Amino acid sequence: MARKILCVAEKPAIARAVATHLSGGSFQTHAIRGNQYVKNYEFEFNFGGSWGQCSVTMTSVIGHLTGLDFASQYKGWMSCPPGALFEAPVQEDVDKDKKPIAENIRNQARYSKALFIWTDCDREGEHIGTEVRNQAKAGNARIEVKRARFSNTERAHVLQAARAPVELDEFQANAVAARIELDLRIGAAFTRLQTLQLQAVAAILKEKVISYGSCQFPTLGFVVDRYFRVQNFKPETFWSIKVMLERERKKVNFLWRRVHLFDRAAVTMMLERCLKAKQAKVTKVTQKPKSKWRPLPLTTVDLQMMGSRFLRIDSQTIMKVAEALYTKGFISYPRTETDQFDKAIDLKKLVETQFPDDRWGQYAKDLIEGKFRTPRSGRNNDKAHPPIHPVCWVSPTSLNDNERKVYEFVVRRFLACCSDDAKGSGTDVEIQYGDEFFHASGLLVLERNYLDVYVYEKWESSQQLPHFERGETFEPTEANISEGKTTAPNYLTEPELIGLMDANGIGTDATMAEHIAKIKDRQYVVVNKRGTGRNKVEELIPTHLGVALVEGYDNVVSGLPSSISLSKPFLRKEMEKQMLEICAGAKTRQDVVQQSLDMYREVFIHTQRRIEMLKAACRKYLVE
Amino acid sequence: MTSAEQIAAQIVSSMSLAVSPSWLNAFLANAQRNIPLSALTKTALFRVLASDIRESLTAGATSVFPVDISDPNVQERRLLGSIPVQVLDIEDIGSSLWSQVEAIERVERGEAIRGREIIRTVNVEGDGEERESGSTNSASTAGHPSASGSNGNGPHRLILQDAKGTNVAAIEMQRIEAISVDKLPIGSKLLLRNLTVARGMILLDSGCCTLLGGKIETLDKTWREGRKARLLQRIDSMANEP
Numbered sequence: 001m002a003r004k005i006l007c008v009a010e011k012p013a014i015a016r017a018v019a020t021h022l023s024g025g026s027f028q029t030h031a032i033r034g035n036q037y038v039k040n041y042e043f044e045f046n047f048g049g050s051w052g053q054c055s056v057t058m059t060s061v062i063g064h065l066t067g068l069d070f071a072s073q074y075k076g077w078m079s080c081p082p083g084a085l086f087e088a089p090v091q092e093d094v095d096k097d098k099k100p101i102a103e104n105i106r107n108q109a110r111y112s113k114a115l116f117i118w119t120d121c122d123r124e125g126e127h128i129g130t131e132v133r134n135q136a137k138a139g140n141a142r143i144e145v146k147r148a149r150f151s152n153t154e155r156a157h158v159l160q161a162a163r164a165p166v167e168l169d170e171f172q173a174n175a176v177a178a179r180i181e182l183d184l185r186i187g188a189a190f191t192r193l194q195t196l197q198l199q200a201v202a203a204i205l206k207e208k209v210i211s212y213g214s215c216q217f218p219t220l221g222f223v224v225d226r227y228f229r230v231q232n233f234k235p236e237t238f239w240s241i242k243v244m245l246e247r248e249r250k251k252v253n254f255l256w257r258r259v260h261l262f263d264r265a266a267v268t269m270m271l272e273r274c275l276k277a278k279q280a281k282v283t284k285v286t287q288k289p290k291s292k293w294r295p296l297p298l299t300t301v302d303l304q305m306m307g308s309r310f311l312r313i314d315s316q317t318i319m320k321v322a323e324a325l326y327t328k329g330f331i332s333y334p335r336t337e338t339d340q341f342d343k344a345i346d347l348k349k350l351v352e353t354q355f356p357d358d359r360w361g362q363y364a365k366d367l368i369e370g371k372f373r374t375p376r377s378g379r380n381n382d383k384a385h386p387p388i389h390p391v392c393w394v395s396p397t398s399l400n401d402n403e404r405k406v407y408e409f410v411v412r413r414f415l416a417c418c419s420d421d422a423k424g425s426g427t428d429v430e431i432q433y434g435d436e437f438f439h440a441s442g443l444l445v446l447e448r449n450y451l452d453v454y455v456y457e458k459w460e461s462s463q464q465l466p467h468f469e470r471g472e473t474f475e476p477t478e479a480n481i482s483e484g485k486t487t488a489p490n491y492l493t494e495p496e497l498i499g500l501m502d503a504n505g506i507g508t509d510a511t512m513a514e515h516i517a518k519i520k521d522r523q524y525v526v527v528n529k530r531g532t533g534r535n536k537v538e539e540l541i542p543t544h545l546g547v548a549l550v551e552g553y554d555n556v557v558s559g560l561p562s563s564i565s566l567s568k569p570f571l572r573k574e575m576e577k578q579m580l581e582i583c584a585g586a587k588t589r590q591d592v593v594q595q596s597l598d599m600y601r602e603v604f605i606h607t608q609r610r611i612e613m614l615k616a617a618c619r620k621y622l623v624e
Numbered sequence: 625m626t627s628a629e630q631i632a633a634q635i636v637s638s639m640s641l642a643v644s645p646s647w648l649n650a651f652l653a654n655a656q657r658n659i660p661l662s663a664l665t666k667t668a669l670f671r672v673l674a675s676d677i678r679e680s681l682t683a684g685a686t687s688v689f690p691v692d693i694s695d696p697n698v699q700e701r702r703l704l705g706s707i708p709v710q711v712l713d714i715e716d717i718g719s720s721l722w723s724q725v726e727a728i729e730r731v732e733r734g735e736a737i738r739g740r741e742i743i744r745t746v747n748v749e750g751d752g753e754e755r756e757s758g759s760t761n762s763a764s765t766a767g768h769p770s771a772s773g774s775n776g777n778g779p780h781r782l783i784l785q786d787a788k789g790t791n792v793a794a795i796e797m798q799r800i801e802a803i804s805v806d807k808l809p810i811g812s813k814l815l816l817r818n819l820t821v822a823r824g825m826i827l828l829d830s831g832c833c834t835l836l837g838g839k840i841e842t843l844d845k846t847w848r849e850g851r852k853a854r855l856l857q858r859i860d861s862m863a864n865e866p
Contacts, residue, residue, distance in 0.1 A: 229726070234859045236720045263717040263781055265696075266795050269823045272699070435797055435827075486720050 005051060006112040006143075007058040008105060008132045010119040012037050013327040015060035017153040018118055019043060022056065022162055034100025037062060040108065048163045057108050061101055061119075065131040066092045068180050070188070082192035083608065085185055086601050094135075105132060106139030114144040116165060121149055121384045122335055122510065123583070126169045127176035133168065151385040152332035154392065174589040175582040181593055182575065186600045187213050190566070193607065194549075194614065201615050202622035210549070211522055214572045214600070215507045215515045217553070220524045221567030222500045224542045224550040226492040233488035239267040241274065243431075243438050244478040248466040254431060254438035254476075260484065271481055274434035279473040283437070284430035290443060292422040292459045294450040296339045296378040297387030298413050300509035301502045303334065305495040306413075310456040311405045312536065315494055315513035321406045322388070330394045331410050335510045336385035339378025345386060347418055348372060353393045359408075360415060363453045367418055371449075375417040389414045409456075416454035423447040424461070429468045433476065440465060491528065491539035505573035524549065544621040552617030556603075556610045563606055571599055627661055628652055634665045635672065639836055640706050640815055642682040643672060673813055673838025677710050681787040688786040694793070694824040703819040710840070711812045712791065713783035713847070714805055721855045721862075724805075728852045778803065784814065784826065794826035802835045803828075810847040811840025 009015040016039070019027050023043030030040040041058040074080055074088040094102045109115060115136040119125035133145050146165035150157060190212035199205050240260035245252045261267050274280075296302075303322065304315035311318070322334035341347060351372065354364040390411045396404050424445040431438050442465040451459060492500075494516060501512050519525050524546035528539045542550070550567040557563040564570045575596045581587040607614065631652075632643050651668055659667075672680050681687075686705045692698075716724065779796040780803050786792075796803055813836040820827045 234722045234863065236722060236859070236862065238720070258718065258779065261717045261779070262720055263795075265823070266717060266779075266781065266825065269795070269825055273822060276699075486722070 003051070003054045004112045005045075005047065005054045005056050005114050005116050006105070006108045006136065007056060007116045007118055007148075008136075009058070009060040010125055010128055011062060011327060012039060012060045014118065014120075014153060015039070015041060015058050017327070017329055018158055018162075019056075019058040021153070021155045021158040022058070027058075032059070032100060032104045034103070035062075038101050038104065040104070045162065047165075049165075051114065054113075057112070058118075059104060059108065061105075061128060061132060062098070064124075064128055065094055065098050065102055065135065067095050068092050068184050070184075077192055077196070082189045082196070083601075083604060085189040085192070086597050086604070088185075090181065090184065102135045105135040109136035109139035109143050112136075112140065112143060114146060116162075117145070117147040117168065118150070119147070120333065120335070121151060122333075123172045123176050123508075124510065126172040127180075129168045130170075130173040130177075151336075152326065152391050153329040154332075169583075171583050171585050175579040178582060178589045178592050178596075179575075179579060182596050182600075183214065185597060187211070189600075189604060190607070193604070193611075197611050197615065198618050201618045204622060205545075205618070210545075212566070213515070213518065214566075214575065215511070216518050216522070216524075217549070217566045218504070218506045218569040218572050219497070219501060219515045220519045220542065220546055221550055221565075221569070222497055223492050223519070223525050223540045224547055224567065226489065227542050227547065230488050230491055235485045235487065236262060237264075238262050238484055238486065239264050240482050240484065241267065241271050241436065241438075242478070242480060242482050243274075243280070243433060243476045245280075245474060246477045247474075250463065250466050251477075252429075252440050252465060254429075254440045257437040257439065267481055270434070270436055271479065274436055274479055277434040278475060280431045280433035280438075280476055281473045282429060282468050282470055283432050284428065285468050285470045286428045288426060288428075290424045290426040292424075292451070292457070294373075294376065294416050294419055294421050295413060295454065295457075297341055297375055297417050298389070298410065299337055299339050299378075299380065299387060300335050301337075301498060301512070302339075303388055303410075304509075304513060305498050306456070307406065307409060308493075308498075308538075309495045311409060312538075313402060313405065314516075314538075315498060316517040317402065318406060319510075319513045321402045322410075325403055325407055325410075328394075329391060330407060332387075332389050332391055333385045334388050336388060337380045337382040337509055338385055338387050339380050340387070341375050341377070341389075341417075342386060347375070350389060350391075351415065351418055354390065354411060354415065356393050356395075357411075360411065360453050363415060367415065371420065372418055373420050387417075412453050412455065416450040419450035419453065420447070422449050422451045422459055424459070427465050429465060433479070490537070491541055493537055493539055497540060501569075504569035505576045506569050508576075519546070545618075548618045548621040549614075551621075552614035553607070555613040555617060556607050560606060563603060566603060571603070574599065627664070630661060631665045631668050635669055639669065639672075641672060641708055641813075641836070642684060642687060643668070644680055644682045647675070647680045670838075673836060674811070674840065676811075676840060677708060677787045677813065678785070678789050681708060683786070683788040688788040689790045689792055691790060693790065693821060693826075696824045698821070698824065700820065700822045703821060706815055706817045707786055707819070708836070709784040709786050709814050709816060711782055711808060711810055711814065712785050712843075713810070714803070714808055715781050716778050716805055717781045717795075718778050721859050725852060725855050725859070728855075780804070782828070784816075792821075792826055793824070794828050796829075797827045798829040800828065800830050800833060808835075809839030810844040811838065812836075813838045 007015070007018065009018060019041035022045045023041070027041045027043035030042065032038050032040060038060055043056055043058075044053065045056050046053045068090050069075070070085065071089045071091060074085065080088065115133065117129040117132055119128045119132070129147055136143050136145070145168065147168050148161040149164070149166050150161035191209065194212060195210045198210055199208065238260040241256045243254040245254070304318055307313060307318040308315050313321070319334065322331065325331045326334050348368060351364050351367050355361050357364070388410055390407070394407065399407060422445065424443055426441060426443050428439060428441045443462045444464065445459060445461045451457060497516060498512055501507055501515070502509070506512070507515050520527065523543055525540050525542050528541050530537050530539055553566045557565045578587060578592040578596060582589060582592055628645065628648050632645070632648060635641050635643050648668065651671060655664060655667070687707055689703070689707065778799065782794045782796070782803070783791055784794050802808060815834045815836055816826070817832050817834070819832055
């Protein structure tokens with residue numbers, strides 16, 4: 001048999017990029033039958049090791065090849081009680097539109113000695129790898145299977161990955177398989193139950209599918225929770241003592257250590273005791289260097305949070321754009337939890353690639369000429385991908401609007417990581433006046449360093465304080481009470497929501513944006529724009545339906561202390577923890593599926609028994 | 625000396641509390657016989673701390689408040705000697721009432737125990753990475769969920785009662801570790817020494833205030849059960865003020 005290696009990537013663009021690097025640019029392109037996007041690229045390559053010089057066919061899939069669904073007799077909405085879907089048989093089939101792609105892999109495998117999988121190196125990619133393997137084995141049962149470990153499509157990195165094949169990670173693939181089965185069963189069971197039960201409740205729900213997802217609902221829960229906090233908020237008056245001294249023709253305002261209190265009589269008494277003391281005494285004067293830390297290396301969650309905050313692009317769009325930039329080879333893989341750079345990465349070389357840029361090229365040169373600093377290390381390492389960083393320079397004219405913004409952010413963030421902290425000098429003065437303490441502080445920014453390139457953050461000098469001597473006494477120019485009111489929190493913004501999801505284990509960094517998009521899509525929440533210009537904020541506000549569902553499910557479990565509402569993150573977090581145990585090899589896929597189904601089945605039974613509460617909530621918000 | 629006198633003397637020397645003879649006699653009448661005096665003293669002290677001091681202590685002229693102690697017209701006065709009191713109420717005047725209601729509701733939902741993390745939202749506000757953050761952006765945190773300053777660290781405003789039944793407000797002027805809504809039971813006994821009173825409020829600091837401990841079980845229970853309702857009621861009545 002010919003020494004042929006079949007390479008399969010997750011997307012056509014990656015296949016093309018890898019083929020270009022391995023072949024040195026000369027390859028033959030063949031269309032495949034039945035799919036216009038997937039191509040086969042043929043060329044020669046010397047893999048070294050046991051494979052050596054081989055002919056190569058590089059092709060790809062387009063995401064997952066197969067889907068999981070119930071057997072046909074369970075597919076109809078009325079075919080079985082929704083609860084039966086927790087046990088109903090399921091089967092994995094190649095998606096109809098993916099059949100030509102699967103056939104291509106089977107055919108190519110027939111003439112190949114080995115299958116070399118180039119799917120993205122994350123959990124999802126590992127699972128897609130097993131789908132590819134199944135097809136290849138169906139074409140050639142004796143085919144050897146390897147996978148490439150890579151995190152960007154930069155040439156040297158790809159060549160290195162091609163010469164160091166590893167094994168597929170079965171644990172990770174099993175975790176994804178478990179998640180797919182759980183999402184299908186739990187999602188379908190609750191979706192059918194609530195849709196069938198609620199459609200009749202309100203006219204606007206007629207004909208509507210009210211979908212349930214185990215990530216969607218907690219995500220919605222966060223939005224509703226904040227909404228109620230805003231709605232229920234009650235403003236209260238507080239009082240504060242302000243002390244001002246005029247010295248060297250500057251007005252120095254001293255802030256009260258207690259900030260403010262909610263008892264007017266107490267504050268009045270405290271101010272009186274200050275005034276009675278007449279003289280204030282300087283108890284502390286400190287001058288110390290202050291710094292504002294440069295950012296940590298960029299993770300996906302940070303990209304989404306900072307991106308939607310600074311670039312004003314929603315998180316799902318940011319991920320799509322980042323994906324495109326990665327596929328074109330401009331940035332590293334955008335799905336990563338890692339916020340520390342491996343020592344092996346030549347960061348200076350990456351900085352050098354940015355020299356040609358008009359906006360930050362000079363800054364990059366200055367870094368290389370002595371200002372370069374090793375980036376800070378965060379605490380997270382997913383052991384799969386480095387932090388998101390630019391791979392090469394790209395001219396802004398060859399990018400579209402959003403691509404330009406996201407690429408610029410990735411580059412500026414990277415250069416900021418490789419820079420020194422911003423440095424300044426701060427003065428703090430503390431005084432005692434009567435029984436009370438007050439302080440004033442001044443900041444002088446001395447070196448901006450990373451702030452020069454990381455334009456998204458601000459740190460500015462404040463008014464400079466006049467001279468104070470420790471132990472000196474003075475009579476303040478003014479001391480009086482000021483009154484204020486507490487203000488309601490704001491509605492949840494997308495960056496805040498991502499923060500909450502991340503902290504509470506809802507979704508992975510790769511899927512959070514999808515869940516947020518989904519609850520908008522389902523009309524459980526709407527986006528409300530507030531403010532203008534730089535202060536423009538997009539807030540997430542639940543619809544009547546969104547509020548009704550959350551309140552309904554909360555009511556279903558109210559008074560059942562051991563049961564957790566579907567609107568809370570806890571059930572999903574538990575499930576996510578079990579996925580990690582599969583990845584670590586501590587639990588099997590079957591164990592996890594059974595345990596998680598049991599957890600959700602309990603809530604399902606409560607929901608069926610107390611369905612009236614869910615209906616009542618819908619009536620309350622949608623009918624009355 | 626009778627055993628009653630011996631016990632009373634013991635309690636004075638260890639806690640500076642003057643136990644009322646009639647209360648002590650009633651206590652001894654109900655006590656079992658043949659108990660050693662030291663054990664009896666311990667029990668008596670425990671009962672005093674769990675009692676209502678209006679019944680259990682002698683209201684001597686120097687061990688109770690002047691009747692006009694709450695007079696707001698008096699700018700400042702000093703009270704020498706020691707006065708035992710019991711705590712009738714405690715509130716955190718450093719936090720808004722509403723933030724306290726929200727905290728109670730979180731506990732009711734069992735979420736405080738689960739430690740629902742909101743750490744990340746701080747970073748979203750943008751100042752998370754700043755060391756020694758200056759005063760420049762303290763104003764920008766207005767509107768943030770924690771802007772109401774709910775930290776549970778007070779200062780606290782207490783209502784204290786002496787052996788004669790006079791009530792007075794007290795403000796925690798310096799942080800006293802034992803004073804917090806969660807940790808200080810209603811009916812706890814405090815010993816106050818050499819007090820300063822300003823505008824009818826006792827100024828509490830660790831120098832003038834010793835916690836003797838104890839609690840009045842029934843008072844504490846109803847106080848805690850009714851706390852949320854009282855907070856809500858005060859919020860409502862505030863909203864109705866002009």
